Amino acid sequence: MRFERKNAIKNIIIAEELRGKIAALSDIEFPVLYSANIEKTIDSILLESENGILLTVLITPEHTYKSIYKHLNLIDYSRIFYQMLLIGSEEELNDRNLDRLYHISDFLPETATEKKLKFVINKSLSIIEKHFQNEQKKNWYFNRLTDAQRDQEDLINIGKSLSGEKDMEKLLRLILYLSKKITGADAGSIYLVEEDENEKKRLRFKYSHTFSREIPLEEFVMDMNKKSISGYVAVTGEVLNIPDAYKIQELAPYSFNPFFDRQHSYISRSMLVVPMKNHLDQIIGVIQLINSKEDHNGVKKYENEAFEIKLESPADFDRYVVTFDDRYNSLLEAIAGQAAISIENNRLINQIQKQFEEFVKASVTAIESRDPATSGHSFRVAQICKEMAFAVNEVHSGYLKDFTFNENDIKELEFAALLHDFGKVYIDLNIFKKAKKLYPKDLENLKLRLDYLYRYLELAYFAKEMEILREGLNFNKPYEEELSRIRSEKTSKLTRIISIKEDLVTLNEPTITDRDPEQVLEEILHEIENIECIDITGHKVDILTDNDRVNLMIKRGSLNNEERLEIESHVIETYKFVSKIPWPPEYRRIPEIAMRHHEKLDGTGYPDGLKGKESVSIQSRMMAIADIYDALTAQDRPYKKSVPIDKVIKILKEEADNNKLDSDLVDLFIDTKLYEKLSTTATAPD
Numbered sequence: 294m295r296f297e298r299k300n301a302i303k304n305i306i307i308a309e310e311l312r313g314k315i316a317a318l319s320d321i322e323f324p325v326l327y328s329a330n331i332e333k334t335i336d337s338i339l340l341e342s343e344n345g346i347l348l349t350v351l352i353t354p355e356h357t358y359k360s361i362y363k364h365l366n367l368i369d370y371s372r373i374f375y376q377m378l379l380i381g382s383e384e385e386l387n388d389r390n391l392d393r394l395y396h397i398s399d400f401l402p403e404t405a406t407e408k409k410l411k412f413v414i415n416k417s418l419s420i421i422e423k424h425f426q427n428e429q430k431k432n433w434y435f436n437r438l439t440d441a442q443r444d445q446e447d448l449i450n451i452g453k454s455l456s457g458e459k460d461m462e463k464l465l466r467l468i469l470y471l472s473k474k475i476t477g478a479d480a481g482s483i484y485l486v487e488e489d490e491n492e493k494k495r496l497r498f499k500y501s502h503t504f505s506r507e508i509p510l511e512e513f514v515m516d517m518n519k520k521s522i523s524g525y526v527a528v529t530g531e532v533l534n535i536p537d538a539y540k541i542q543e544l545a546p547y548s549f550n551p552f553f554d555r556q557h558s559y560i561s562r563s564m565l566v567v568p569m570k571n572h573l574d575q576i577i578g579v580i581q582l583i584n585s586k587e588d589h590n591g592v593k594k595y596e597n598e599a600f601e602i603k604l605e606s607p608a609d610f611d612r613y614v615v616t617f618d619d620r621y622n623s624l625l626e627a628i629a630g631q632a633a634i635s636i637e638n639n640r641l642i643n644q645i646q647k648q649f650e651e652f653v654k655a656s657v658t659a660i661e662s663r664d665p666a667t668s669g670h671s672f673r674v675a676q677i678c679k680e681m682a683f684a685v686n687e688v689h690s691g692y693l694k695d696f697t698f699n700e701n702d703i704k705e706l707e708f709a710a711l712l713h714d715f716g717k718v719y720i721d722l723n724i725f726k727k728a729k730k731l732y733p734k735d736l737e738n739l740k741l742r743l744d745y746l747y748r749y750l751e752l753a754y755f756a757k758e759m760e761i762l763r764e765g766l767n768f769n770k771p772y773e774e775e776l777s778r779i780r781s782e783k784t785s786k787l788t789r790i791i792s793i794k795e796d797l798v799t800l801n802e803p804t805i806t807d808r809d810p811e812q813v814l815e816e817i818l819h820e821i822e823n824i825e826c827i828d829i830t831g832h833k834v835d836i837l838t839d840n841d842r843v844n845l846m847i848k849r850g851s852l853n854n855e856e857r858l859e860i861e862s863h864v865i866e867t868y869k870f871v872s873k874i875p876w877p878p879e880y881r882r883i884p885e886i887a888m889r890h891h892e893k894l895d896g897t898g899y900p901d902g903l904k905g906k907e908s909v910s911i912q913s914r915m916m917a918i919a920d921i922y923d924a925l926t927a928q929d930r931p932y933k934k935s936v937p938i939d940k941v942i943k944i945l946k947e948e949a950d951n952n953k954l955d956s957d958l959v960d961l962f963i964d965t966k967l968y969e970k971l972s973t974t975a976t977a978p979d
């Protein structure tokens with residue numbers, strides 16, 4: 294509520310029945326009315342002057358006092374200030390009730406002289422006047438107090454609203470909206486200070502809104518100097534409260550540019566322009582408010598009426614636009630201060646977030662570059678997870694309809710996906726690269742030992758042949774038969790060694806064969822063990838080492854039990870590492886989400902063999918699908934071909950049917966053809 298001065302109507306009302314009975318009044322400053330019904334006369338005066346306040350002296354016979362007093366009691370006290378001068382006899386004076394005397398200025402007989410009458414009237418008038426002034430002052434202070442209280446509330450509320458907004462664009466909109474609402478402004482703009490490549494400061498017109506016009510927003514940049522109004526405020530830090538932008542003094546360093554007004558048939562008249570200063574007192578921007586519509590014709594801003602008046606015709610501008618109240622200079626400065634801090638906080642948070650995001654991405658890239666064949670996996674899994682979250686948000690039936698991922702949830706999921714295989718950094722890279730049951734060098738060594746065995750046998754048989762020949766020739770004994778037997782034995786054994794070599798190479802393949810590898814290996818071992826093979830130091834040569842045996846006995850894939858457990862430990866390592874990062878509360882679930890991407894709903898997964906949907910978060914269940922999808926489709930290993938999409942779909946469905954993957958999520962993935970949305974370039978940034 295703002296203080297408004299109302300007109301004061303001053304007069305003297307004399308009861309008609311006293312006309313001619315009391316002394317005539319001359320030289321009285323105020324009009325004198327004679328009235329046959331004082332109550333009615335007062336009512337009609339008040340009715341005629343809607344906002345007026347009646348200051349009056351009523352001269353009336355004592356016997357009418359009661360009814361007049363009763364009637365006046367019904368009228369709003371703020372609308373009438375009066376004193377009564379009663380005319381009566383001595384007897385009537387004796388009967389006077391003494392409890393309401395403050396409204397009675399005096400009691401006079403009809404015979405009172407004009408002099409006495411005038412004195413009492415003037416005294417009454419000055420009592421009324423004083424009382425009226427006191428009331429006005431009281432009201433003024435009360436209104437000031439109410440305004441100050443409301444301003445303070447506004448400021449607190451603005452502080453709260455601004456500190457809760459993280460989106461920069463939304464924050465700027467909110468700052469301008471609240472500034473306009475409080476001051477009843479029709480339009481406003483926000484400028485932000487920025488630096489160009491040469492560190493020269495400039496002003497960016499960032500956001501603007503005009504209540505009375507639909508105007509598209511286009512950002513632009515201008516030089517930061519004192520020539521423009523916003524530039525002046527940005528350079529000097531002064532607050533400008535301009536009553537009329539078209540009447541700025543010629544001597545002023547700044548001037549108004551009417552280009553916008555002309556373009557949009559608008560009249561920028563009153564302006565309040567304040568700097569936004571941060572905690573270091575640096576100016577980071579400017580808030581410019583245009584055309585206050587507050588408090589015109591009794592319109593109150595807190596009812597939002599002023600704020601919502603549309604300025605359409607030029608006459609509307611004349612009628613509604615007023616100068617911004619001076620008290621808004623400091624209030625808006627305080628708001629701008631809060632806005633500046635919020636903007637800076639926002640920038641800082643965004644910067645930290647961006648830096649952190651880049652750091653995570655760079656770390657993931659570094660880890661993935663250890664094994665170029667799988668690089669980009671984490672980025673692709675993150676992208677798939679994000680797309681799945683968007684798809685879940687669109688589901689309106691089934692249990693998935695109860696899940697919604699907000700911006701934070703999606704960021705959380707993205708970070709978890711980026712880091713899901715981080716624990717692999719602790720694992721011997723060779724295990725990941727192990728394509729066959731034996732490492733290449735182990736296979737080479739095995740082959741070399743078999744070659745050695747081959748030559749050893751060959752040599753042993755040559756020696757035997759020589760011996761047979763030597764004995765035959767020296768002692769003239771028949772030897773051909775024996776020689777031929779030995780030669781055929783030699784050929785058979787050597788041929789077998791070649792075939793063993795081939796068998797072992799076949800056994801080394803990770804593919805599943807009809808024959809049990811353990812059985813094949815047992816046979817080979819049995820054969821080889823019966824062949825004596827000595828090295829140059831005289832020791833028996835073990836053709837198949839313990840390591841060869843363990844690995845060649847692998848029934849499925851290329852990893853032995855120990856290696857498989859080591860690979861599986863990557864999720865625990867991921868958890869340990871990711872838990873060390875001091876995540877903000879909104880990302881607190883990241884370690885758990887990341888750790889669970891290899892759990893299967895039937896309890897056959899790892900690390901904990903959790904069973905059922907309830908025990909694994911939806912995020913981890915999504916990640917499990919994304920992880921398998923990427924592992925199948927990625928052309929990561931030179932020896933591994935990418936699986937075609939229809940086969941991938943079949944595999945995912947089978948996994949869902951076997952209660953390993955969440956079937957609703959698999960259906961969503963397939964039904965929405967989510968895989969088609971995935972960019973083929975979702976790899977690590979360069």
Ligand SMILES: [Fe+2]
Nearest residue numbers: 713714890891
């Ligand atoms: Fe993994």
Ligand SMILES: [Fe+2]
Nearest residue numbers: 670713714920
């Ligand atoms: Fe993975």
